[in-house]
Amino acid sequence: MTASMHPSLIFLAGALLLWVLPLLGRKFVILLVPAIAFLVITQMAPGTFYGYELFGYDLHLLRIDKLSKAFGYVFTINAFACFLFALHLKSRYEHTAALLYIGAALGAVFAADLISLYLFWEVMAITSTFLVLARKTEKAYRAAFRYVMVHIFGGLCLLAGILLQVNATGSVAFDGFSLQGLPTYLILIGFLVNAAAPPISAWLSDAYPEATVTGGVIMTAYTTKTAVYTLIRGFAGWEILIAVGCFMAIYGIIYAILENDMRRILAYSIMNQVGFMICGIGIGTAMAISGAVAHAFAHIIYKALLWMSAGAVLYMTSKSKCTDLGGLYKTMPLTLIFGTIGALAISSFPFLSGYTSKPMIIEAGIHEGFFWVWLILEIASAGVFLHAGIKFPYFVFFAKDNGLRPGEPPKHMLLAMAFLAFICIFLGVYPQPLYDILPYPVDFHAYGFEHTLNQFQLLMFSALAFFLLLPLLKRTETISIDSDWFYRKGGRWFYAGCAWIFNGINDFGDRVFAQKIPSLLNRFFSDPSRSVQKRTVQLIAGATGNKSQVERRNEEIDHRTKALAYPIGGSVLLAVVFVAVMSLLYFN
Amino acid sequence: MDPENKKPEVWTWFDHPRNIKRLKIGFYIILVLLVIPDFFIHKHSNFSSVEAWPGFYAFVGFVSCVVIILVSKVLGYVLKRKEDYYDS
Numbered sequence: 001m002t003a004s005m006h007p008s009l010i011f012l013a014g015a016l017l018l019w020v021l022p023l024l025g026r027k028f029v030i031l032l033v034p035a036i037a038f039l040v041i042t043q044m045a046p047g048t049f050y051g052y053e054l055f056g057y058d059l060h061l062l063r064i065d066k067l068s069k070a071f072g073y074v075f076t077i078n079a080f081a082c083f084l085f086a087l088h089l090k091s092r093y094e095h096t097a098a099l100l101y102i103g104a105a106l107g108a109v110f111a112a113d114l115i116s117l118y119l120f121w122e123v124m125a126i127t128s129t130f131l132v133l134a135r136k137t138e139k140a141y142r143a144a145f146r147y148v149m150v151h152i153f154g155g156l157c158l159l160a161g162i163l164l165q166v167n168a169t170g171s172v173a174f175d176g177f178s179l180q181g182l183p184t185y186l187i188l189i190g191f192l193v194n195a196a197a198p199p200i201s202a203w204l205s206d207a208y209p210e211a212t213v214t215g216g217v218i219m220t221a222y223t224t225k226t227a228v229y230t231l232i233r234g235f236a237g238w239e240i241l242i243a244v245g246c247f248m249a250i251y252g253i254i255y256a257i258l259e260n261d262m263r264r265i266l267a268y269s270i271m272n273q274v275g276f277m278i279c280g281i282g283i284g285t286a287m288a289i290s291g292a293v294a295h296a297f298a299h300i301i302y303k304a305l306l307w308m309s310a311g312a313v314l315y316m317t318s319k320s321k322c323t324d325l326g327g328l329y330k331t332m333p334l335t336l337i338f339g340t341i342g343a344l345a346i347s348s349f350p351f352l353s354g355y356t357s358k359p360m361i362i363e364a365g366i367h368e369g370f371f372w373v374w375l376i377l378e379i380a381s382a383g384v385f386l387h388a389g390i391k392f393p394y395f396v397f398f399a400k401d402n403g404l405r406p407g408e409p410p411k412h413m414l415l416a417m418a419f420l421a422f423i424c425i426f427l428g429v430y431p432q433p434l435y436d437i438l439p440y441p442v443d444f445h446a447y448g449f450e451h452t453l454n455q456f457q458l459l460m461f462s463a464l465a466f467f468l469l470l471p472l473l474k475r476t477e478t479i480s481i482d483s484d485w486f487y488r489k490g491g492r493w494f495y496a497g498c499a500w501i502f503n504g505i506n507d508f509g510d511r512v513f514a515q516k517i518p519s520l521l522n523r524f525f526s527d528p529s530r531s532v533q534k535r536t537v538q539l540i541a542g543a544t545g546n547k548s549q550v551e552r553r554n555e556e557i558d559h560r561t562k563a564l565a566y567p568i569g570g571s572v573l574l575a576v577v578f579v580a581v582m583s584l585l586y587f588n
Numbered sequence: 589m590d591p592e593n594k595k596p597e598v599w600t601w602f603d604h605p606r607n608i609k610r611l612k613i614g615f616y617i618i619l620v621l622l623v624i625p626d627f628f629i630h631k632h633s634n635f636s637s638v639e640a641w642p643g644f645y646a647f648v649g650f651v652s653c654v655v656i657i658l659v660s661k662v663l664g665y666v667l668k669r670k671e672d673y674y675d676s
Contacts, residue, residue, distance in 0.1 A: 257660040258667060331596040366634045374634065378645075379652040386653050398602060407596035450631060457622050458649035464619060465653035472661050478668040488674050 004044050006062050007037040007072060007110065008120075011103025015096045027087055030095055034079035037106070041072040048112045055115075057172045063112035067293065067439040071109045071229045074297045075102065077423070078221045078304050085308050085416035086214035097130035098218050105222035109229050113172040114162045114187075117230065121158060121194075125151035128223060131215030132207050140210040146487065147207035150193065150200060158190025177234050188235060195227035195278060196271050197244050198251055202484030204270060205255065209263040209320070213311040216263055220307050221300045224270060228277045228296050232439075237284025245279025246376045248272065253383035257473070258480045260322050262310050262396050266303070269346065269388040272380065273299050279377065280361035283368055286440035291360030293438050298353035298427060302345035305420040306392065309339030312413050313396055316406035322475040327401030334408050336397045338417035345424040347389030348381060350455055353424045356431035356446045359455070363444065382462040389459070390466050395475060530561045622646065 014033035018026050050061035079102045089095060104127060107120035125148060132144035164183035166172055177184045196204040204224070208216050235241060252272025259265045273295070280292035312335045313328060314320050329336045341352065348354035358381070365373040408414060427434050435442050446452075466473070524531050537553045601607055626642035633639035 253656060254660045254663060257657065258664050329602060330598045330600060333599055371635045378648055379656070382649045382652040383656045385649075386656060401603075405596060405598065450629065453622065453625060454645040457626075457643065457646040460615075460619055460622055461646040461649035462653045463615075465650050465657065469654065469657045472657055476668065477671055479671055479673060480664070480667040481669060481673075482667075 004049070004062075005040050006050055006107075007040055007076070008061075008103040008107040010037045010040065011099045011106065015099040015103070018092050018096055018099070023090060026092065026095065030083040030086070030099070031080065033099060034076045034083060034102070038073065038076035038080065041069060041076060044069060044072075057113070057115065057166075059116050059172065060112035061107070061116050062110050064110070065439075066437065067229070067232065068110050070293050070297065070437045070439065071225065072106060073437060074300050075106055075109065075222065075225075078300050079218075081301075081304060081308075081416045081420050082214070082218045082221075084419065085217055085311070085413050087412040088410055089214060091134065094131065094134045094212065094215065097127050097134065098215070101127035101131065101218070102222060105226050108226050112174065114165065114174045115172050117174055118155075118159060118162055121190075121226075122155050124223060124226065125155060128219055131219055132211045134215055135210060135212045137210070143207045143210040146484065147203050149487075150203040154190050154193030154200065157186050157193065161186025161188075161190055174230075174233060176236055184234075188231075188238070191227050191230045191234070192244065193227075194223050195231065195274055196224055197248055197274075197278065198271075199483045201248075201251075201271055202482040205259075205264050205267040205482060206484050208267045208270075209261055213315045217304055217307040217311050220266075220270060220303050224274050225296050225300055228274060228281070228292065231278060231281050232289060232292060236281055236289055239282055241278050241282030242370070242373055243282070245275045245277070245282055246373060246380075248275030248278060249377065249380035250383070251275070253380060253387050255480060255482065256387035257391070258478075260475050260477060260479075261320050262313070262322055262325065262392060263307070263320055265322075265387065265392055266306050266310055269306075269384065270303060272384060272387075273303065273346065275380070276358055276361055276377065279373060280364060283361070283364050283370070283373070285364050285368065287367065287442060287444065288361055288364035290435075290438040290440045290442045291357065291364055291444075294357035294360055294431075294434055294442075295354075297434060298345070298357040298424075301420050301423050301427075302342045302353060305338060305342035305417060305424065306346065306388070308413065308417050308420070309335050309342060310392075310396070312409035312417070313406075315413070316409055317404050319404070321477070322395035322399075323477050324402060325396045325404065326399040327397070328404060328406070329397040330401075331405050332397070332408055334414055335417070336393065338414070338421045339397070340393050341421040341424055343389045343393050345428065347385035347459060348455065349385075349389070349428075349459060350447070350452050351425070351428045353427035353431075353434075355428055355455065356434070357427075359446055359451070360442065360444050378458070382458055385459045385462045386466055390463055391473070394466075527561065530557055533557045619646075 010033055014029050017029050021029060044064045046064050046066075048060040048063045052059055052061070082098070083095075086095070086098070101124055104120045104123035108117055108124060111117040111120055129144050129148045129151075132140050132147055161183050162172075165177075165187060168181075168183055169179075177187070193200045193203075208219055211219055231241065249272050252268045252270070252275060256265045256268035256272065259268060277292045277295050277299070280288040280295065282288075310320070313325065313332065316332070317325065317328075319325055345352035345354045348358045362374060362377045362381075365377065431446065435444070534554055534557055537550060537557070541547045541550045623643045623646055626644075631640040631642075631644075638644065
């Protein structure tokens, strides 16, 4: 079988076409590109293709197996929905950035070696930055700057790790890493930065909510889930990831609860969900890996749906803070329904897609006998319902009515949401098609009576806790300090501290070396012989204790200097001595 | 924004106290109904026999959420700042 079309090429071609086509043509292109890419991926046979040589290594741009195909499917399906949602946009610039970004994400997923992966990795970081910049606000510019700086840092870690790895093993292969050492740790850090693992996680909640309405929807899927893919490929079964994943799951919940901006709530819930996946990767058994892939698939769909409903609200009201919103069910019932389907799916409500994917990871943890993993993931599951399942729809669509009466968003947005809502329900009711594309065959049945009942209990009593403690959850017009504090505030303090220390040294140097010492020297050399004589007289007087002669001697010196009445012989003698000393010093 | 949506239809179902009351009652009934079957079926446990107790998952869900809310409330005092915190 010959190599099929590379999916990234289709996106690249689409991005180029945008610049020659009129608006109507552009609308067709952005919908056709993901659709064609999806069809191409369905037809791909396993193997590695698109070989090329760089730095003397054999590299391949296209590695097709079940794992890369699974991510390829969901990336293209989601891209189709996102572009349908963004159909109203006339901006060539934003669509181009989005197409290149998604194309690079597919390139990273299909890359067969570390060097190709790195190249696509960096393209993703740069193109996604434009989706934030396209918001064209001062806040967005700043957030985009921080976003790209963090990703450059992560990319450099990855590059350093790759170079060390290639140097140590002589191979550019990107498969499961077995050796734990500096190279693999650096690669792991590079991946974890993109997965938004604390402490380098705040870029996500910082930048995504500042992106454009449609850019935010698009960004949620690709950067973090490409990182999940690379972690599965390289670090399956690394136990440290269990701890990282559990921490992320809880961390995301706490910050989401503190948050006021609806899109920032959803940004934190990405971290929470990616935490589940990373935990599954750390467990590393066939079931856990399949669970992580299934969850990534389901997550991309319902998270895009949630961001679309939030995006629709932002698009119609230009507001994004819970304190400004509320009562929107009155005029946006369809958006509410679609958003709620997404919210219930993320909470892994039975009969929706989260329920047929996430429990697989928890089940895998139970099989391995990890008590703490099980407990934390159950607590986190309850917490998801709290922050994303109820809090998001409640404060946006119900709660206090702020008098906003926007209508429903444009039809193409509703259609995009309906499409994703359908997938959420479909995969919740009939998950077999999803299970068929997973890297390992799974024997998992979500709908045992007991299991379903347990899940309902967990969720409904979480809801009870939410409504009973509602007064404690009152929204405040605040932001929360996250790890971006270190480069936003801490950086400023560091700058101020450096300014104080180094400018202080500079001032001191200026005072001493540029002002004091020259003026002293100036005074001395204006009349050196008088100064030397007076000083000598003073020293002698000090040594002998006989000060009565000092005044008279000084007068004598002044008189002699004025009259220039020095014995010549003495001067000549001094000159001879001086020359003798100089010649000794230099010519010896 | 869209001219055809300028005067959207306004739903007010959730604004009537009577409806909210109905929802509440319905919600409580569901909660009770969810726990009742636990008394009649044999439940499996993974780590400890406590898991087989009736209403275990209801308990976990409720307590987890209460703890999460309280913990985030406390952390909120430390972490929350005014919105212009980074601007100054």
